[in-house]
Amino acid sequence: MATSTITSIAYNAINGNGEGDEGDEGDNDRMRQNPTHLPEILLHIGRHLSQGELTSCVRVSHVWHYYLEPLLWSNVSLTHPPLSSHNSSNSSNNNDRNRHHDQYRGMDHSAHEASVVKNIRHLRSLDIKHHSPFLRHQLIPFLQNRLFSLSADEYNSAVRQILEQNAQSLHTFVCRNVTSRQRQHHSLPQPAHEATELWQTLLSVTFLSELTLSVACVYTSDLDVFFQICERLEVLSLENGSVASLSPHMMDPLTNLRRLLLHKVSVSPLRELDFIAKCPNLEHLAWRPLDSTPLNPFMFHFVTLAPDRLARITSLDVSQSDLVDKQLAMILTSGLQLRRLIAVHSPFGTYCADQVVCSMADTLEELDIRQCHLMVQNPMIQTMLMTCKRLRYFRADEISVNDMSKNTFFSNPASAWSSPRFARPGSSNAAGSPMAGGGMVVPVPTSAPLSSMRMLGKAIQGEWQWACLELEELDVTFVGSNLQQHLLSAGLALVYSQLVQLTELRRLEYGWKSDSDERRLPLNSGPTFGSVENAIGLSSSRGSPPYSTASSPSSTSSSSSSSPSRSPGGSGTQKSPHFRAGLRRLWKLTQLRVFDVEKVQDPDFSVGDVRWIGKRWEGLRRIQGRLSMDPVTELAIQELVQKEFPHITHIHDN
Incomplete structure (x- = not known):
């Protein structure tokens, strides 16, 4: 955002505040010195700030700060740094990506790292997606029995050191690939000495209860240690790995294990069955065997x-x-x-x-x-x-x-x-x-x-x-197959009569298609509750008023008998009609949080539709997918969401 825009918003907000709140002397002067202290500014640039910068913009009382700071810094993720500009091509997509990286590169990452170290006493969960000197030299030395959860993209000496230093506090460990060279388990398995080191290290973690490993190997020499670890676990997930045997005949039942996922583990199916039988208190089971495995x-x-x-x-x-x-x-x-x-x-x-x-x-x-x-x-x-x-x-x-x-x-x-x-x-x-x-x-x-x-x-x-x-969540595509136009209109009305009853819906991913054009109509391509003429696109005016609560089902039945059956786009086109009233029938879905229209082909939402969505669906926080194929309308919708509904995130592909 340009500096002039920030200054303008800051001055307008300050002038609108009058004399300010009682008990906050000097707040206006402070805002003039740092415009980011204004909520109006923070809503626009907050997503581009680091965690430390964002925290500094939030002004709260000492009591709130005492509880808020541990909450903000209890979970830290170390991500990959931005790509350098010379590694990207000159294509338009990469140019857009470069502009994003240039903005990201301009941030003060050292300040963020310093904030992590400063608040390390609050750290409880760490996700390592990038290994850097900061992790090894500034972070690991201070991680002594602080972590409850540790996640890592790969297993290496730094991760092993963190496990050893938090052996008395760690409860959850997730490793998305135990091999640092991204080897495939079926061609280059984890070497025996690395596997032994991993299982011995995990055995030292006293209170480990959740374990998720990908591309891990359990050799015969490690079976005893592996089963000792399993006796403590409540959750075990093994993906794309190999186990010498899963038949613990001489061990006690795994009474603590509640959730078990065996995803394409290279082991005899009968041995997996023996292992499952040793889990008498199992509540969740997910088994995805290797291809061509006999399942009888x-x-x-x-x-x-x-x-x-x-x-x-x-x-x-x-x-x-x-x-x-x-x-x-x-x-x-x-x-x-x-x-x-x-x-x-x-x-x-x-x-x-x-x-x-x-x-x-x-x-x-x-x-x-x-x-x-x-x-x-x-x-x-x-x-x-x-x-x-x-x-x-x-x-x-x-x-x-x-x-x-x-x-x-x-x-x-x-x-x-x-x-x-x-x-x-x-x-x-x-x-x-x-x-x-x-x-x-x-x-x-x-x-x-x-x-x-x-x-x-x-x-x-x-x-x-x-x-x-x-x-609370519905993901389905409705298909109008082999239906005449008047029956298709009734079918659309039936769909909306079902959806309007789902007042507890939090996520809606909706699609529509028919055999005639194989298109998925947008959600607002629904019928009018009181008029089938509108339902099949035969309204005399495009600017006809939306559905009124005064309409009754009786008018639907009476008008349906007299309405002709023809396509609103004419006989030579299969373009889906636009029904504003169909969308407005769903005004009861006030609990909706996510509205997903990615499955909709050729969406034709208008600016008025989106404004109605923002006002009626008060709980909405995210819209997924394009809302209009017209670039001018899509741009107007984006501006509307940013200005009038900043709490709604609109995610779409350009």
């Missing part, structure tokens, strides 16, 4: 665990697994009482969805089924949203508007279960029928939760509404 042994072992152990597992991550839908459903029927199910890029399909509806509807709080090709426009998505009343986080790829409509979806009530799968009360498919996948038998739930059956009954009667009214 895992399924067999999993469903034969003691029921009390299965009841403790409330979080399961089966992302990127090689199971088939029936096999994965077999795991879900084994007695788990899941609150969290993550199945990204997995074979999660209709069989698994059946089990979610029948046995998890009263407990499930988070469901992530993105990149699951079997669930793209699957009718069971709507069924799960209707039955899982405790759901708070839901992420999927696509949901068909046709399936959301009670008139089309329930024209055949059996369409939710298009083929016989798991036995239900009164069905001919008896419990214990054989299934594919090793010739194993599928355990069948005796009955669905009573509340879930009531929800399904209401749906069949025509009350087709989502039950997850406490949803």
Whole structure:
């Protein structure tokens, strides 16, 4: 920001303050000497200041300072320095990046380092992303049993020294790569002497409870030490490493371990199963085996665990697994009482969805089924949203508007279960029928939760509404497939009637597309609650007033019968219509924090739309993605957000 602009804002703010607050004599003089003490200045340049400079701009009482300073300096991250200008090309993108680096380079980094040393007594968490002489000579000598958490990009002598000096205080250690030369675990594994040194050092950390390692190796000679460390841990995460054996036959159960993640660890699957069996109090399990690993042994072992152990597992991550839908459903029927199910890029399909509806509807709080090709426009998505009343986080790829409509979806009530799968009360498919996948038998739930059956009954009667009214995060694309224009308008109205009920929503990532143009409409491309003519873009005037609360559903039905079916852009174009009133129907989403429109193609938000968003959604803090393809409109939107809504961060690609 130019100096003249800063001075102008400072003088305007000072003159507007009059005589100033009582008890703050000399504050105006102080502001004139240092304009950064003004909140108006700080909002504009705060993100470009170092932590020390930002702290110096905040003027608080001594009581607040006593508590605020430890809070600000309890967590420190040492990042990479800016790139030099001669290492960048002359392309336009790199020129923009160079300007950012020039601004960053002009900061006083030595002052920031001095502030870190000055406040080192408050340091509790350290994240090392860059190793510099400052770390080794000025910071490490003062780190004596101060840290509770340590994270590092690589393991080296400096990290080992910090571990040794904080052996009596450290609880969490995260190393994103234990090899300093970025070697691949399958081609150049960690040398034996380095691995032994790492495990011996970790053994000396007395109170270590959370351990996350990537590309780590456990050789046969280190197994005893490794298992001793595991006895203390509550959280263990091993990624892209190798272990000689995970079969601790002679050791006691790992009763402290609550969370376990084994991600592509080079070890026999049977040994991993033995290790899992040694964790009786496991609550979260994430297992992502190497490619082409046979998983039938895992399924067999999993469903034969003691029921009390299965009841403790409330979080399961089966992302990127090689199971088939029936096999994965077999795991879900084994007695788990899941609150969290993550199945990204997995074979999660209709069989698994059946089990979610029948046995998890009263407990499930988070469901992530993105990149699951079997669930793209699957009718069971709507069924799960209707039955899982405790759901708070839901992420999927696509949901068909046709399936959301009670008139089309329930024209055949059996369409939710298009083929016989798991036995239900009164069905001919008896419990214990054989299934594919090793010739194993599928355990069948005796009955669905009573509340879930009531929800399904209401749906069949025509009350087709989502039950997850406490949803806090929604990520889904609505698809209007094979629908005529008047049905598509009704589908849009149905989408908004569902979204408007989610008053607890914190994050919304919304998309829309249809078979006709394969476009994802922006969120404001919704219908008017009181007029279907507006819903299909047939308003007589572009400047027509937005949706009024005086409109009634009756007017919707009456106008829909007389409205013609034609594209608002004419027969020769597929451009998505712009519906201001559709956006304004969501005025109840006052708790929204993040509005993500990155999936929207050809967004056409106006400046008025963004102003309405900023005023109505009082809790909004971030907008993700472009809001308009018109560069003039996009620039005007950016200026509007900066001037009128400085608390909102607009992140987008230029």
